Amino acid sequence: MDMWFDKNKLLGATDALAGRDRPVVDIARLHRVLGTPLNAVPEGDEVAYFALGCFWGAEKLFWQLPGVYVTAVGYAGGSVPNPTYEQVCTGGTSHAETVRVVYDPAKTSYDDLLAVFFENHDPTQGMRQGNDRGTQYRSAIYTTDDAQQFAAIAARDTMQTSLTAAGYGPITTEITPAGEFFFAEGYHQQYLDANPNGYCPVHATGVKCG
Numbered sequence: 001m002d003m004w005f006d007k008n009k010l011l012g013a014t015d016a017l018a019g020r021d022r023p024v025v026d027i028a029r030l031h032r033v034l035g036t037p038l039n040a041v042p043e044g045d046e047v048a049y050f051a052l053g054c055f056w057g058a059e060k061l062f063w064q065l066p067g068v069y070v071t072a073v074g075y076a077g078g079s080v081p082n083p084t085y086e087q088v089c090t091g092g093t094s095h096a097e098t099v100r101v102v103y104d105p106a107k108t109s110y111d112d113l114l115a116v117f118f119e120n121h122d123p124t125q126g127m128r129q130g131n132d133r134g135t136q137y138r139s140a141i142y143t144t145d146d147a148q149q150f151a152a153i154a155a156r157d158t159m160q161t162s163l164t165a166a167g168y169g170p171i172t173t174e175i176t177p178a179g180e181f182f183f184a185e186g187y188h189q190q191y192l193d194a195n196p197n198g199y200c201p202v203h204a205t206g207v208k209c210g
Contacts (some may be wrong), residue, residue, distance in 0.1 A: 040070060047144055054201070055184070059071050060192045071102070096136055097136050
């Protein structure tokens with residue numbers, strides 16, 4: 001199937017693979033580390049979505065933060081309902097590997113999450129992170145309201161100043177209102193807790209956001 005798609009090109013709905021009518025995972029399952037339901041959002045908590053390459057290592061970055069109620073990995077930014085990992089890997093769905101973060105804004109702010117996002121990958125690499133290549137590994141922030149959109153753009157601009165001073169090129173991070181998020185298969189959830197020796201490199205630049 002790989003030969004059918006250019007993995008570095010985002011597809012429209014008419015060119016994408018067919019989706020499914022059911023989720024690929026039981027979203028009522030509990031987080032392996034935090035013990036909280038993957039699909040729950042307590043009153044007063046907020047939701048954020050970040051794509052920064054391989055979602056195994058990215059998820060671990062966020063579940064360790066104070067005030068984070070639950071994290072989950074899945075697929076966002078594409079046009080195929082309930083895609084499988086195998087479909088995403090073909091480049092035929094245009095989804096990015098994405099982390100869903102439910103957090104208490106009184107304990108960890110959205111700006112704090114943005115700093116973790118920008119400081120733990122290289123947002124200038126386009127459709128890849130390191131040797132992981134294709135649209136699924138692109139840098140993206142999917143925002144849930146205007147406040148998140150403004151904050152994400154402001155953080156990007158701040159980070160661009162710092163990256164330019166360090167010799168990096170333009171940021172390629174996609175910042176767009178969130179569409180539907182599809183939870184990934186169960187074996188991807190909290191992967192690095194289930195597989196402590198699992199390999200998922202973080203491609204941080206060493207440049208601070210701010």
